[in-house]
Amino acid sequence: MSATNDLARRIVRPDVLEMPAYQVPDATGLVKLDAMENPYRLPESLRDELGRRLAALDLNRYPVPSYTALKAAIAATQQVPAGFDLLLGNGSDEIIAMLSQAVARPGACILAPMPGFVMYAASARLAGVEFVGVPLKSDFSLDLPAMSAAIARHKPALVWLAWPNNPTGNCFDEAVVAEILRIAPGLVVLDEAYQPFAQDSWLGRLPEHDNLAVMRTASKVGLAGLRLGWLAGAPGLVAQLDKVRPPYNVNVLTEAAACFALEHHAVLDAQADRLRGARRGLYDALARMPGVQPFPSRANFILFRVEDAAGTFAGLKGRGVLIKDVSRQHPLLAGCLRVTVGSLDENRAFLQALAATLGVSGDWTDF
Numbered sequence: 001m002s003a004t005n006d007l008a009r010r011i012v013r014p015d016v017l018e019m020p021a022y023q024v025p026d027a028t029g030l031v032k033l034d035a036m037e038n039p040y041r042l043p044e045s046l047r048d049e050l051g052r053r054l055a056a057l058d059l060n061r062y063p064v065p066s067y068t069a070l071k072a073a074i075a076a077t078q079q080v081p082a083g084f085d086l087l088l089g090n091g092s093d094e095i096i097a098m099l100s101q102a103v104a105r106p107g108a109c110i111l112a113p114m115p116g117f118v119m120y121a122a123s124a125r126l127a128g129v130e131f132v133g134v135p136l137k138s139d140f141s142l143d144l145p146a147m148s149a150a151i152a153r154h155k156p157a158l159v160w161l162a163w164p165n166n167p168t169g170n171c172f173d174e175a176v177v178a179e180i181l182r183i184a185p186g187l188v189v190l191d192e193a194y195q196p197f198a199q200d201s202w203l204g205r206l207p208e209h210d211n212l213a214v215m216r217t218a219s220k221v222g223l224a225g226l227r228l229g230w231l232a233g234a235p236g237l238v239a240q241l242d243k244v245r246p247p248y249n250v251n252v253l254t255e256a257a258a259c260f261a262l263e264h265h266a267v268l269d270a271q272a273d274r275l276r277g278a279r280r281g282l283y284d285a286l287a288r289m290p291g292v293q294p295f296p297s298r299a300n301f302i303l304f305r306v307e308d309a310a311g312t313f314a315g316l317k318g319r320g321v322l323i324k325d326v327s328r329q330h331p332l333l334a335g336c337l338r339v340t341v342g343s344l345d346e347n348r349a350f351l352q353a354l355a356a357t358l359g360v361s362g363d364w365t366d367f
């Protein structure tokens, strides 16, 4: 429990007082495979060039809140269809918070399949909006009858679909997603945080669905520290959502660094390509390891099930490898841990530590 003094107890919302704080474990000295970060940095020459670009900025000036150059660079490099606008966030987490606030009419509801990304529920609750979680099927696919029933009953203003889903790693069936778009009375956001690893997108389908918006982030492709997310949608929707955005939410350093990264996006694309290759090797090794059941992934992480999730997590940490224990997040995740796809060396260190923890012999570094 976090500390609470008398003043806080008198003035802070009771539900906030009850809330646990967002926990980020200390990763000092550990192989860090818990947060879907890209293990690679920009090459040295590009880092130098970026440093010069940032040094030339007028930090004494506010950002220009239209962010025209950044939006144009995103639209051009990410194939945003003509006629659609962008909403920028300080990470897509902020976009999730802004949308939750924007739809917070009395009696409104936000819906998402579960297990899913934790921020959907957390942001809905902070905005004072009811959150409805609809369980996935045991193979982590969407339960269309359950989704249809929940949509008919709750008439959600907003449905979140992470595609691929976190923490399960799969992309939901496209026909089922299309059906949800058809029956949902409100907005449906396809959260494509892992698009570079899935290599598939709903962005091109924006013109086909009036109630579709697509969200992406720079975080999982190597720029988690930058904090930049964006949402593409119809101009008449984005203009209203944009009123909720703090006017200077994207700072000038982020804006300039993101423009720079987009100019050099081939470098990040190549890193994503390497990670997709590493994902295959990591998945195959996990599938061969006795006592481990990995689930197929289209993201830069792999969910896997073991007999004793908490013990395995602790054994890995004791051997210097930090992953994520998601086993208590949802009943469908019983026994499940989530590992980020790292560099080859990191993946080998993880596999060796896992084999040692589970008491499995053999060489797990030959890929």
Ligand SMILES: *Cc1c(COP(=O)(O)O)cnc(C)c1O
Pocket (backbone or CB within 6 Å): 036, 090, 091, 092, 093, 094, 117, 162, 165, 166, 191, 193, 216, 217, 218, 219, 224, 228, 229
């Ligand atoms: C990581 C993640 C995000 C959040 O990304 P930020 O842009 O870093 O805030 C959003 N959605 C999903 C599904 C994620 O896994």
